[in-house]
Amino acid sequence: xxxxxxxxxxxxxxxxxxxxxxxxxxxxxxxxxxxxxxxxxxxxxxxxxxxxxxxxxxxxxxxxxxxxxxxxxxxxxxxxxxxxxxxxxxxxxxxxxxxxxxxxxxxxxxxxxxxxxxxxxxxxxxxxxxxxxxxxxxxxxxxxxxxxxxxxxxxxxxxxxxxxxxxxxxx
Ligand SMILES: C[S@@+](CC[C@H](N)C(=O)[O-])C[C@H]1O[C@@H](n2cnc3c(N)ncnc32)[C@H](O)[C@@H]1O
Numbered sequence: 268x269x270x271x272x273x274x275x276x277x278x279x280x281x282x283x284x285x286x287x288x289x290x291x292x293x294x295x296x297x298x299x300x301x302x303x304x305x306x307x308x309x310x311x312x313x314x315x316x317x318x319x320x321x322x323x324x325x326x327x328x329x330x331x332x333x334x335x336x337x338x339x340x341x342x343x344x345x346x347x348x349x350x351x352x353x354x355x356x357x358x359x360x361x362x363x364x365x366x367x368x369x370x371x372x373x374x375x376x377x378x379x380x381x382x383x384x385x386x387x388x389x390x391x392x393x394x395x396x397x398x399x400x401x402x403x404x405x406x407x408x409x410x411x412x413x414x415x416x417x418x419x420x421x422x423x424x425x426x427x428x429x430x431x432x433x434x435x436x437x438x
Pocket of ligand 1: 294295296297298299300301326327328329330331334347348349350353368369370371384385386387388
């Protein structure tokens with residue numbers, strides 16, 4: 268096993284400890300994105316933006332903050348999370364910049380250079396509403412990483428795609 272695989276396993280294990288099977292009506296609980304998939308898009312994003320702590324990265328529905336921790340190696344990282352119990356864990360990982368609220372009520376998507384999410388909302392219509400809000404509010408040039416998306420991002424106007432990354436472009 269090489270050093271990368273050890274890190275990968277450590278992060279996957281950490282996510283697995285807090286994996287939450289609890290079923291809520293509208294929102295997903297903490298069901299983490301697999302670390303390898305996340306690292307692939309993180310590396311692509313770093314290839315584009317460089318390691319730059321002036322760039323703001325947002326995890327919408329950040330859970331316990333493991334993806335924030337990984338992204339914090341390159342960017343100024345923030346999270347939004349509706350459940351306080353996960354935010355408390357994120358804090359123990361040193362992830363302090365978490366807004367405790369419903370992502371549908373967040374008014375500052377336009378402040379971020381990178382917006383990542385992994386389907387926070389179980390209710391398909393509400394999830395689509397959230398994705399439309401993120402798409403509408405994101406600033407020109409923002410990179411959006413919509414994992415588990417419910418909206419057809421390829422059909423949205425003023426969006427360009429490169430692999431799993433989407434770029435908001437005002438024409
Ligand atoms: C599927 S998990 C993804 C966790 C993490 N982002 C990842 O990629 O591993 C979704 C997270 O979103 C949170 N969440 C669900 N609905 C939300 C909402 N409306 N606003 C903010 N967070 C929400 C859940 O509590 C959960 O922690």
